Structures are given as structure tokens and as C-alpha cells.
Amino acid sequence: MIEKLALIGIGLIGSSIARGARAAGLARTIAIATRREETLAEARALGLGDIYTTDAAEAVEGADLVILCSPVGTYETIARQIAGALKPGAIVSDVGSVKAHVIASIAPHMPDNVHLVPGHPLAGTEHSGPSAGFADLFQNRWCVLTPTEGTDPEAVETLSAFWRGLGSNVEIMEAGHHDLVLAITSHVPHLVAYNIVGTVADLEAHTQSEVIKFSASGFRDFTRIAASDPVMWRDVFLTNRDAVLEMLGRFLEDLSVLQRAVRMGDGEALEALFTRTRAIRRSIIAAGQETAAPDFGRQHGAAKPDAE
Amino acid sequence: MIEKLALIGIGLIGSSIARGARAAGLARTIAIATRREETLAEARALGLGDIYTTDAAEAVEGADLVILCSPVGTYETIARQIAGALKPGAIVSDVGSVKAHVIASIAPHMPDNVHLVPGHPLAGTEHSGPSAGFADLFQNRWCVLTPTEGTDPEAVETLSAFWRGLGSNVEIMEAGHHDLVLAITSHVPHLVAYNIVGTVADLEAHTQSEVIKFSASGFRDFTRIAASDPVMWRDVFLTNRDAVLEMLGRFLEDLSVLQRAVRMGDGEALEALFTRTRAIRRSIIAAGQETAAPDFGRQHGAAKPDAE
CATH class of the missing domain: 1.10.3660.10 (6-phosphogluconate dehydrogenase C-terminal like domain)
Structure with a gap:
């Protein structure tokens, strides 16, 4: 059980994580951040989380697990925004389809006391947006984690357990x-x-x-x-x-x-x-x-x- | 209502025509011809027709509508085999995915007193063989007919009505x-x-x-x-x-x-x-x-x- 989960971005994947985590009781508090007011209002109307904000830094405050669910091109900006607000020991992950670049754009901005464990759930549909998500999207699908060498095995295991809780099979792989x-x-x-x-x-x-x-x-x-x-x-x-x-x-x-x-x-x-x-x-x-x-x-x- | 329908070839498409024609009462007698004994036995076991033979010429005898449902590469050989056995006034059609070539390989062998009306039902699945067919495969799908200039409109209408009876929407088009x-x-x-x-x-x-x-x-x-x-x-x-x-x-x-x-x-x-x-x-x-x-x-x- 994660005490506080922060989702940055709440499209098809983010909203499916929110629904799945809620359904399986994987997180006590879910904070949702997204840049556009309109998307945030949609997420709120769907009741996807407990905290709603357009400020990513505010969402990650005190979070034990932070998952970037926005397009990969936004990662570097978000990494800069949240870096100073992250709780020591927090796990930072993502759901991007590309992993080497993601590590290159996030890792340099992360404080030494957080654990970066990039992830990629191989699931999705052709639909987009908060309303397109559903709780069992990840059921029996694979989630690939690509931690870099020297990453704390306990952080990798915590994130693996989270994805298994969403119904996924977890695979560890080198990013390249x-x-x-x-x-x-x-x-x-x-x-x-x-x-x-x-x-x-x-x-x-x-x-x-x-x-x-x-x-x-x-x-x-x-x-x-x-x-x-x-x-x-x-x-x-x-x-x-x-x-x-x-x-x-x-x-x-x-x-x-x-x-x-x-x-x-x-x-x-x-x-x-x-x-x-x-x-x-x-x-x-x-x-x-x-x-x-x-x-x-x-x-x-x-x-x-x-x-x- | 067709008095006698002859299907040459009884794979996914042929067997779906047989089932659909039977279900909708479109043909009184269905003759099935296929080269391989094994496939014929499968068609018989499934009860797809009334007459079963490995001889295409025998199947088309007295038939009002003959539909070639075998691979396009076999058409010329079959056209030669059945030419002499066709009943005057019979309609000869097919289900091939290519039409100009089909006309070129069948038309030269047809007697003057039969109507060649090539057809292409745009339906199918990735499965093959007599068992793969089902009666509503053509439901709400398109069937394209490509009669050459000068073809008897009544023959085109009879064939169109047959395909509409199978649930298809019929479109007339130039073969090329x-x-x-x-x-x-x-x-x-x-x-x-x-x-x-x-x-x-x-x-x-x-x-x-x-x-x-x-x-x-x-x-x-x-x-x-x-x-x-x-x-x-x-x-x-x-x-x-x-x-x-x-x-x-x-x-x-x-x-x-x-x-x-x-x-x-x-x-x-x-x-x-x-x-x-x-x-x-x-x-x-x-x-x-x-x-x-x-x-x-x-x-x-x-x-x-x-x-x-």
C-alpha cells in the first residue's frame, strides 16, 4: 500500500492507473496534476483522485510514488518543476514508450535521495483522455521496468508490486x-x-x-x-x-x-x-x-x- | 430462388455462401465441388450441400448459378473443365480478390450462351477451410460485381439479388x-x-x-x-x-x-x-x-x- 501516489498527467494511462489503484486499494491518497484546467475538471468529475492541481510540484509533495503519465516530450520540464518538492526516498517513475531518452531527460534533475525507476506498461487502446481509461487496462499485460545500474532493489520491488497489483506481469530490462x-x-x-x-x-x-x-x-x-x-x-x-x-x-x-x-x-x-x-x-x-x-x-x- | 447453385471450391468463402444460401432459402439444390477428397469429406460432414463431387464439370451440370470459390490461380483450369457442361443461360461468377485478370482467364473459355458476372465479396476472416465459414459473414458487407460491357442486365440483377439475400450491399464497378x-x-x-x-x-x-x-x-x-x-x-x-x-x-x-x-x-x-x-x-x-x-x-x- 502506497501512502501517497502522485500522477502527473491523467490521460488514458494515468486515469487507468488511478482507477486500477483505487479498485485494488494500492494507494491511500491519489494526487492528480495536469497542466490544462479542462482536463483537470474532467478528472475531478470522474472522481479519479483525492487531490487535484495544475501544479506538478504541489502534487508530488509528500508523495511516496510519483508517476509521469504525460507525453515524453514534457518530461524534462516536469522533472525540473518537481525536483525541489520531492520527498526524500520517493520513487519517481513514468509510463513512456521510450526509455533511454527518458532516463537522459529526467535523471540529471533528480536529487540523490530519490529513486528513479522508469517504467513502460505495454497496454493501451486507440482512445485518449481521462474518460478513456479503465481499471483493468493492465490486466495480464506486461509492464517493463528499466532501472539503471545501482538502483535500490527495494525501490524496484515496491514499484513491481504496485504494477502486479494493477494486474500486470513485470519484466526488468536494460533501457536500450x-x-x-x-x-x-x-x-x-x-x-x-x-x-x-x-x-x-x-x-x-x-x-x-x-x-x-x-x-x-x-x-x-x-x-x-x-x-x-x-x-x-x-x-x-x-x-x-x-x-x-x-x-x-x-x-x-x-x-x-x-x-x-x-x-x-x-x-x-x-x-x-x-x-x-x-x-x-x-x-x-x-x-x-x-x-x-x-x-x-x-x-x-x-x-x-x-x-x- | 436459384434452382441449382454450384460452388467450385468450399473454403471460408464457399462454405459461408453455402450456409448463408441455405439459411436464407436462396437455392433449392447446392452442388459442391472441390479437388481434394479430404476437403470434400469435411464439407459433407458439415452438411453444407446436397451434391458432393471432385469433378467440377459434374457439379455445374444443370446449374443456374455457378460460383468459383477456389484460389484465383485455379480459375483458368476450372473454366476449361466446366465450359462444355454449362447449361445455356447459366450465370458464372466468382469471389476472387482481383477482377481484370479473372475476366481475362475465364471469359475466353465461356460459351456464348452463358453470362459471366465476376464478383468479389469484401468479407473474410484470417481463418481458412470449410469449417471456418459462417452464414452471416456477408451481412452488411459489400459485394462488388464487375460485369463487362454488354452483359445481360437481367443476369446481373439475379446475381445482385442473390448477394443481397446473403445480407450484402451490392456495388457495380469496372474491373480495372x-x-x-x-x-x-x-x-x-x-x-x-x-x-x-x-x-x-x-x-x-x-x-x-x-x-x-x-x-x-x-x-x-x-x-x-x-x-x-x-x-x-x-x-x-x-x-x-x-x-x-x-x-x-x-x-x-x-x-x-x-x-x-x-x-x-x-x-x-x-x-x-x-x-x-x-x-x-x-x-x-x-x-x-x-x-x-x-x-x-x-x-x-x-x-x-x-x-x-
Whole structure:
């Protein structure tokens, strides 16, 4: 049980932590700070915490655990703001999708007597804002912690216990390795999805309306991925540049080979790749990270298209 | 009501047509032909039709509507086999994802007294085979028909009524235009999804297992798309080469611009694209082609990952 938890930022992830912590009795007092009055009012209306403020320094006063839940690009400013208000022995963590950069932008500002334990819950939906959160978002998902060498093991264990309390499985990893794995698991897929949706947005209006009409044939799955928060994703690509470019380079090399196979009509090469990729999906289902239900378990026959 | 319906091929689509036609009383007799004894036995065990044969010519005898539901690569052979057995006035259609090539490979073999009306139901899941089908697969989905100029309007209307009976919305389109729209809506997304899963398959084993573990962060959505039938997809790329290369070219141009924005740290350009793509998704939801439920409405907290 954490005596006082401070959440800086209260979007999808922050509000899910607040709800989950409340539901599981993980924190006695929850302080919520966010820059925009409007967002704060929404959090208050939802009853997500006990203390509401637009001042991050005020929120972290006396807090045992402080979690930054705002876009990664805001971290350095927030680190400067809260540094002087942190309680000795406090744990400072975050939920950012990139870890090496986060350590570089927060660590220099932290007093010696607090414990920095960066974190990344691998969970989310394409929706944003305080209302989008829900208590079991982290249930059976992974949370990666990337403490630097020499971090107090007790602080790491306290934070691990907190995430386990939210239903997560916790994994400890080196920050740079995390960034490389996430580049191919998450960042390049998002970049590619945003890109193809952008290509469609550039088609002339008549063709674009047909693409929307016929989107069930594959395209719509990309639009879900490409509907995530723009500012969060901008920051991901600004802060994990090298790993993203490395993995994007591999992806593009492979795509050139595939493009050539299409041009040359190399059916054997195409079928071989299309068969090989099925094994990866089976592994993901076996690992409990996905449902085997067709179409993600979407309801069929439920939606009704507009009349022409 | 069709007196006799012949389905050549009885995978996901063929078996869904059989079930849907039976459920809605659209055909008095359903004849099922498939090359492999094993698949035929499966169709018989499921009770999908009234007549079962491995001989396509036998199945089409006396049939009023013949629908080819096998991979596109088999069409020319089947067209040759059935040509002599078709009843005068019969409608011959198909469900292939590519239309110009299909017309080129079937039309030359058709007798003058039958009506060729190619079709493409834009529906499916990532599963294959007779057992994967279900009666409402086509409910509220689109079925595109691409009759050539001079086709008997009555034959087009009969086939349209059949698909409407299966729950589909019918759209008439020129074959070449269909192939271009589908290249960007379906074929390039599948190629890109197969490609990124292939890139992961080439990673060293330790990293690959981490990608699988953390796949909920975006990658798993690509693996669903890349789990579709390999032979069907091989044939799509072999037969819609020009349109796929055209749209893939646009996609790659756009991706180069995006890659450069990442390299140069151009946050404004990234955020602008990421914001613009949201509008496309809203249009798709408004058009009833997708659910707005987070994560496609996947169950949260339901799946359980394997213990480490």
C-alpha cells in the first residue's frame, strides 16, 4: 500500500492507473496534476483522485510514488518543476514508450535521495483522455521496468508490486534493449500504419470514399493503429530515432525483396513468406497476447452501413 | 430462388455462401465441388450441400448459378473443365480478390450462351477451410460485381439479388477500377503486414521471443492480417501486379518522406500526419465498416499469458 501516489498527467494511462489503484486499494491518497484546467475538471468529475492541481510540484509533495503519465516530450520540464518538492526516498517513475531518452531527460534533475525507476506498461487502446481509461487496462499485460545500474532493489520491488497489483506481469530490462524491441514491436508498426492511412488521405476524393467503403478488406485494421494520440507518437519518434531508423531500415530492405518478387511474379517466394508468417501469429496466441477468435472477435452483422 | 447453385471450391468463402444460401432459402439444390477428397469429406460432414463431387464439370451440370470459390490461380483450369457442361443461360461468377485478370482467364473459355458476372465479396476472416465459414459473414458487407460491357442486365440483377439475400450491399464497378481500389485497401496492407511479420521472423531468437511477448503494443494487429491463406494471397499478387506496384510505389514514396522526418527530428511534420489520419478512421466508423469499441472490442483481462 502506497501512502501517497502522485500522477502527473491523467490521460488514458494515468486515469487507468488511478482507477486500477483505487479498485485494488494500492494507494491511500491519489494526487492528480495536469497542466490544462479542462482536463483537470474532467478528472475531478470522474472522481479519479483525492487531490487535484495544475501544479506538478504541489502534487508530488509528500508523495511516496510519483508517476509521469504525460507525453515524453514534457518530461524534462516536469522533472525540473518537481525536483525541489520531492520527498526524500520517493520513487519517481513514468509510463513512456521510450526509455533511454527518458532516463537522459529526467535523471540529471533528480536529487540523490530519490529513486528513479522508469517504467513502460505495454497496454493501451486507440482512445485518449481521462474518460478513456479503465481499471483493468493492465490486466495480464506486461509492464517493463528499466532501472539503471545501482538502483535500490527495494525501490524496484515496491514499484513491481504496485504494477502486479494493477494486474500486470513485470519484466526488468536494460533501457536500450527495451527501445530496440519496442521499435519493431510497436513504433515501426505505428509508423507504417500512419503512413498507409496518409497515402489514402492523398487519393482523390472519389477513390478515397471507395477505400473507406471497402475498408473491411484490410485497411481498417491499420486505421485503428493510426488513431492513437498524435502528440504521444510524435514524441516517440523524436526520442527513439536511432532504434526506429534501424528497424525501419530492415523493414524497407525486406519490402524491396518482396516488391521485386511481385514484379518478377515469383509465386514461390511469395507463398513461402506468407506461410512462414503464420507461425509467428500462433506463438502470439499461445503466449496469451491475442485472441484466436476471427477478426479479433468483432461482431459480424452488427454494424449497419449508411445508405448510399 | 436459384434452382441449382454450384460452388467450385468450399473454403471460408464457399462454405459461408453455402450456409448463408441455405439459411436464407436462396437455392433449392447446392452442388459442391472441390479437388481434394479430404476437403470434400469435411464439407459433407458439415452438411453444407446436397451434391458432393471432385469433378467440377459434374457439379455445374444443370446449374443456374455457378460460383468459383477456389484460389484465383485455379480459375483458368476450372473454366476449361466446366465450359462444355454449362447449361445455356447459366450465370458464372466468382469471389476472387482481383477482377481484370479473372475476366481475362475465364471469359475466353465461356460459351456464348452463358453470362459471366465476376464478383468479389469484401468479407473474410484470417481463418481458412470449410469449417471456418459462417452464414452471416456477408451481412452488411459489400459485394462488388464487375460485369463487362454488354452483359445481360437481367443476369446481373439475379446475381445482385442473390448477394443481397446473403445480407450484402451490392456495388457495380469496372474491373480495372476495382483492382486499383483494392490494391490500396487490401493488397498493399496485406503485403506490408506480411513483410513486417517476416522482418520479425528474421530477428535472433531471444529478441523474437520478446517481440512476441510484447506484441500487444501494435505488432499483433499485423499478425492477424498476415495470417490469411498463403495460396490465395500469392495469387492476388501474381494477378494484380500492376495495381499493387502502383500503390506500393506511392506508399514507399510517402514512407521515405516520413523516414526523413524521423531522421531530421521534424516533430511538426510527424504530428501533422498523425493528426490527419484520425479523420479517415472516423469516416470508416461513420460508414459502419468498423466498431468504435477500443481495441476492436477485444476482451481485456480475459487472456492469460503463459508463466515465464
